[in-house]
Each structure stands twice: as C-alpha cells, then as structure tokens.
Amino acid sequence: MTVFLIRRLLQTLAVLFAVSLVVFVGLYAVGNPADILLPDDATEVERQAAIRSLGLDQPLIVQYGLFLKNALSGDLGRSFVYNEPSIKLILARFPATLELALSALFIAMVLGFPLGLYAGLHPGTRMERAIMTGSILGFSLPNFWQGLMLILIFSIGLGWLPSSGRGQTGSLFGIETSFATWDGIRHLILPATNLALFKLALVIRLTRAQVRETMPLDFVKFGRARGLTERRIVGVHVAKTIAAPIVTVIGMELGSVIAFAVVTESIFAWPGMGKLIIDSINRLDRPVVAAYLLVITFLFILINLVVDLLYTALDPRVRLGGKS
C-alpha cells in the first residue's frame, strides 16, 4: 500500500512537470500579453517597462525556470490582470465549480441508474426504447444548445428558475455553499441539470449494458433457484456486481465534468473556475491559465487515485488479491 502510494506520488510529479512544460510553451506561443494589457496609446518606454516588470524580457528557458522554481514553493505567479496570486484566484472560484460538478454527477447518477436499470431489465419494451432514444439525444445534442433550451423553457418560458449567477450562498458546516439557501439551490438547478444531461446518457447506457451482461449469468439463475425474490436478486446481487465498474467510470468523469463546466458556466454566468479561465484566456493572463491547467491536471490525478482505492473497496476479488 505504501509502495503503491509512493509510486503514485512520483507519477503525479512527473505528469505535473510534463503538463507545466507543455502549458508554458503553448502560452508563450499564443501572444504577448503586454500588447493586450497596455492601453493603445502607451509609449514604447512604458511598454518596455511593463514587459520588464512582468519578466517577459527574459528568454523562454529562464522564464520557465523561474516559473518552476516558484511553483515548487507553491507560488504559481501573479495574475497580470488582477495583480493577485493566480492560485488564490482559482481556489477562490473552485468551490463554485466543484459544487456545480458534484451536483451534476449526483443528478446524472440518481436519474441515470434507475433508468439504465429499467432499460436493462426490460429490453424491447416501449419504455426501454424511449429511454434509449432520449439518451442518444443527450449524447448528440450540443451541450450549449441544451443549456439554451433549458433557459428558454424553464427560465424565460415558465419563469420557474433563475438562469444566471450563483444566487445567495450560505454557510454549511463552515463551507460557503449554495445548498445553504433556497435561492442558492434555485440558481444551481438549471446549470447543474445542463451539465448533468451530458453525463446522464453515459450513466444510462453504462448501467443498461452492465445489467444486460449480468442478468444471464448463472448466479442470477441460482438466486432464483434458491427462491430469492427478483427484488433481492436485482437489488443486491446484480446491483452490487455492477456497482464497482459504474462507480469507477462515474468517478473518472468528475474530472471531465469539472473541465466541461467551462461551457455551462459561460452560459449560466456561474462564477466558477471555468468562467475565470475563459476570461483569462481572452486577456492572455498567462499565470492564471497555467495555474488553472495545473490545478485541473492535479485534480484528474487525485480523482483517479480515489477511484482506484474505491474500486478496491467495492470489489472483494481485487481487495483480497485474487485466489487464496
């Protein structure tokens, strides 16, 4: 276990190093932030001074070396625009994004698992076809279009839910969150649904496939031959068998949901990391973009690790290391 964790830690560092290099070179190639930051009528002297103060006059390799050195001491640079540590900017918006992503995954699971289970247990029925057709739409319609439709129907048309911003947050167990107030929850529903729709289809299809693969297995029939109820067989034997692979895949999706939140946050003006990063890219705010990508990379790695540990906990065959 310790060896496993140490190996994972070293892998993490290697990946972060590689990503930082790619990000840095990539951003360097995109353009000179001084051109965007300075007003159009700035003199050449002012321009040179700004470039020097931002450290942009140094050769790439030196800039990168400096970046790495600072990064190792936890400093990912200051935002050119806000003149604040970029990591602070990102972490300040992280809770809003995480809240949105977790709500979306929760919705996707809570709706997707039963729908997938139903579809898997009743192949060829009208209801199954309806569910599967719906999930194809979820897959193929662009996420931003789904978002606009949600706003059009529930916000503009029916006027039930707000379509923009995070609403009022409150403190729950010392964490600032939308869940604490009714207004916050109302603001969360549409963006979370929008983000969930994309993953809902995945959960439905995955669950259905797993159910259809499991139902013909001998142990299901043996359960029936022992006089167990269908409820017990599906609810315990089948559900527990398919839980490990489903949780794994869904867990892995958390990273991509956080990354995909960029689109949803832009549509619903959700003040999370995604909106910050879009703004920062537009302003060539290099340190913020670099810090964002590194944070996202780190999150992906962390999520994979947690999922691996979770899988081991869910499947006894893995936990005990095969045959004894």
Added chain:
Amino acid sequence: MSALLEVRGLKTHFYTRAGVVKAVDGIDFTLNAGEVLGLVGESGSGKTVASFSVLGLIDPPGRIVEGSIKFKGEELVGSPVSRMRQLRGRDIAMVFQDPMMTLTPVLKIETQMIETVLAHETVSRKAARDRSIEVLRRVGIPTPEDRIGAYPHQFSGGMRQRVAIAIALLHAPALILADEPTTALDVTIQGQIIAEMQKLVAETGTAMIWVSHDLAVVETIADSVAVMYAGRVVEHGPSANVIGRPAHPYTEGLLNSIPSRTTPGKRLNQIPGMAPSVLNLAPGCPFAPRCPYEQPACAEIPPARNIGPEHMARCITPLTRELT
C-alpha cells in the same frame, strides 16, 4: 408408493430467430420419494432444460408449451410465480453444473446462505447463520465457522460445489436437482462429491435427479435411469434393468462406449456420428441415422413400449437379449 414427481408429455421449446429449438419434446418420467433418478444423455440432449422446466426457470424465448409436472400431486406447469418461488430452494433445490459461476462473486458465503434461509423462514439471522455453519460442516467444509465469512473466489472449485450443495440442503428439500454437479471438477474430487451426495440424500431421505452424461457414474448412484436423446426420453426404468438389459440401441451404444465395461484390449465401440441438432429436427426416430438396427419403419416416431415392469423404451425393435 405415490410418486413425488411425475412428468408427463413435457415439451419445452425455444423460439429463436433461427427457428424453434425443441430442447425438450415430450418427456415422461416418474420419481418416488427418497429415490435417485439418473438422467443421462449426450450434451445438448435437453437435460438441463428439463431440470429448469421443473423449477419453472425457463427464460424467454423459451417456454413450456405442453405437458404436466406434478410435484406431490400439485401441478407446477402454469402455477403462479409466487408459488414457484416458495417451492424453489425449499421443497425443490438445485445444484448447477459450474461451481465457479453459481455463487455471486461479490457477496460472502455467509450472506448468500443466510438470505436463502430467510427467503423461506422467519428466523433470526443468528439462527440462520448457525444452521448454515452446521450444513457446511455436513458437506465437508473444514472449520466452517471461519470459512463462512469468505468470498466465493477464496474457495477451490470442489469447495465451491460443496458450498452450493450445502445451500441446496439448507431447507432439507424433498427433491434435489443435481445438474452434472461433478462434470466441471477434477476426477478425484468428483468421486468424493458423488459419494458424499449419495450419503447425504440417503440420510435425509431426499429424492434426487442426478443429471449426467456418464452412465458409469449414474450406475453407482441411481435407483432408476432415464436416457434422453434429442429432447426425448428414449428409455426409462430401474437402473439394474436399463443398464443390465438395455432395450434401446442408444442406451446400448452408451454402455458400450464406457471403457471399464468392455474387455481389456477390445476396441471401444463409439456410437458413430453426432447427436442431431434439435433445431428443425427431421421426422421419425432421431436416433435412426446412427442406429445399427435401422429399418424403414423408423421413419415414424416410435411409441413408448413396455419392456418389463416399469421399464419402457421408444424403439420399434427393442433389444431383448442380455448385454455381453
């Protein structure tokens, strides 16, 4: 003695895309309380489908199309699912062919045994667990109080089959359907399990249908034998008669192909050809193409003929001589 199980004219067909698979096509047999019936036939002759039919466990596209299955005088064909569930595991238990697949991999043996007890009786979990340990001990699991907490993959194939047998014995059923329970096991383990099951059913007065493709095994364990060929019982009678004086050429062929029965040095007499597919079977006696005694009259399905007391065969020229 009144019959425990009486099967009359049972037909179980599968309506597949390729056509109607007449897996069981009109079988009759009778089993008295406490007796062991050997159900013999080549692979694909319909033994498993016949066993599952008794439990009402035929899944679509298959169904029982005709016939009667009477258990203790009660008609099982067409009886409601709830009634069948009561009988399964309590009055009629089954042991499957492949012990590696029958137990649910993600649940402890304990869980699977306790739930089987509780499916039919209202007792405390503690009482259910104690009984499970007792039964595990009877089937020869060493230190069952420790092993009961293990997962199936922590047992060898032979031990898993013992666990499955223990589960079948939990409610002291009147009838156990043993579907080739030793086919998937090593030869040495096979012998042990056969001997132990024989002892267990004799002790408890449980009747058993012992399904096998091996007449030699059946000879040691069964009171009566039913020989299946292409979905039909071609010969049925007391073991001593069927094995000592086979009336059907197919039974004779099976006996001649057992190595231990032929004189050393003599060539084994394999039945020529292959068992026919039960999909779109040609009319007439299905064994005719492989039969050394074939005649023009075999173009019609032969009726069941009485050979001796309780001994019948479906052949127009039943063999009457002693087997040498």
